[in-house]
Amino acid sequence: MDGQHLTKVVLLACGSFNPITNMHLRMFELARDHLEDTGQYRVVKGIISPVGDAYKKKGLIEARHRLEMARLSTDSSDWITVDPWESVQPEWVETAKVVRHYYKEMLEAEQNTDDVDTVKYAKKRHGLQLMFLCGADVLESFGVPNLWKQEDIDEIVGRYGMVCITRSGNDPHKFIHQSDKLWQYRQNIHVVCEWVTNEISATQVRRSLRRGRSVRYLLPDGVVHYIQEHALYSAESEQRNAGVVLAPIQKNTEVS
Numbered sequence: 001m002d003g004q005h006l007t008k009v010v011l012l013a014c015g016s017f018n019p020i021t022n023m024h025l026r027m028f029e030l031a032r033d034h035l036e037d038t039g040q041y042r043v044v045k046g047i048i049s050p051v052g053d054a055y056k057k058k059g060l061i062e063a064r065h066r067l068e069m070a071r072l073s074t075d076s077s078d079w080i081t082v083d084p085w086e087s088v089q090p091e092w093v094e095t096a097k098v099v100r101h102y103y104k105e106m107l108e109a110e111q112n113t114d115d116v117d118t119v120k121y122a123k124k125r126h127g128l129q130l131m132f133l134c135g136a137d138v139l140e141s142f143g144v145p146n147l148w149k150q151e152d153i154d155e156i157v158g159r160y161g162m163v164c165i166t167r168s169g170n171d172p173h174k175f176i177h178q179s180d181k182l183w184q185y186r187q188n189i190h191v192v193c194e195w196v197t198n199e200i201s202a203t204q205v206r207r208s209l210r211r212g213r214s215v216r217y218l219l220p221d222g223v224v225h226y227i228q229e230h231a232l233y234s235a236e237s238e239q240r241n242a243g244v245v246l247a248p249i250q251k252n253t254e255v256s
């Protein structure tokens, strides 16, 4: 097998990463194994895109710290990268737009490496795909009123496709079954069952940190040191954006 027939995939994970945990990194490994196991894909790159400060989620610390922690975590990976583009935007950016941005970049990069043979390029283009990577809670958040625009869901799932990692408390298969829209796109949603269940969540990590408890082995060592060095995550930082409406809700309920 020469792998020529395989579709090359770039995985894009969007989120707060407040802070990045081992489970965020595991998501990429799980998704790659799952996709490559189908015999149809070769995963060539993973992108972590931390959300910008304008997202206004409660307890969200500054993007420069979240970005740096993500960088420290991916230093040892030969395929997972961190991209600052979304995190430095002054306004919150809809995820559909983020996906579009990276897809465009991906095509441009491909074109630059092969701009002499346009016929080959057109063929190659066909064999290149960007997929949105998330946990089952994000998939289920598609059902939260005013959080996602329907056309954005159509674009992300219908046009690009997604990989969704199971998370306890969520049932992505049932959720897809119960949604007419997601059921229609079911071929584009790769649900990955994580059998080695790992319930690390950034919320729990922040809670432990506030209480002075160890979070070692839940986060990469470099991240634990960075948090200590910069004294991140306190009772005060958890109050950031308290009472502020989350940017997507604000945007989708605005009276124009």
Ligand SMILES: Nc1ncnc2c1ncn2[C@@H]1O[C@H](COP(=O)(O)OP(=O)(O)OP(=O)(O)O)[C@@H](O)[C@H]1O
Binding pocket: 013, 014, 015, 016, 017, 018, 021, 023, 024, 027, 133, 134, 135, 136, 137, 138, 165, 166, 167, 198, 199, 200, 201, 202, 203, 204
């Ligand atoms: N334990 C986990 N299992 C599966 N997916 C996960 C897990 N933890 C995080 N994710 C996924 O990682 C992405 C980024 O998530 P996020 O930054 O919100 O982390 P989180 O741990 O859910 O944090 P918080 O508790 O602050 O919401 C999301 O797609 C989320 O579903």
Ligand SMILES: NC(=O)c1ccc[n+]([C@@H]2O[C@H](COP(=O)(O)O)[C@@H](O)[C@H]2O)c1
Binding pocket: 014, 015, 016, 017, 051, 055, 057, 093, 094, 095, 096, 138, 147, 148, 149, 152, 248
């Ligand atoms: N309408 C939208 O595009 C929309 C709505 C809610 C969350 N999101 C994104 O999903 C991710 C969710 O992150 P959290 O789970 O940390 O809140 C963020 O990257 C956020 O920008 C997008």
Ligand SMILES: [Zn+2]
Binding pocket: 137
């Ligand atoms: Zn979350």
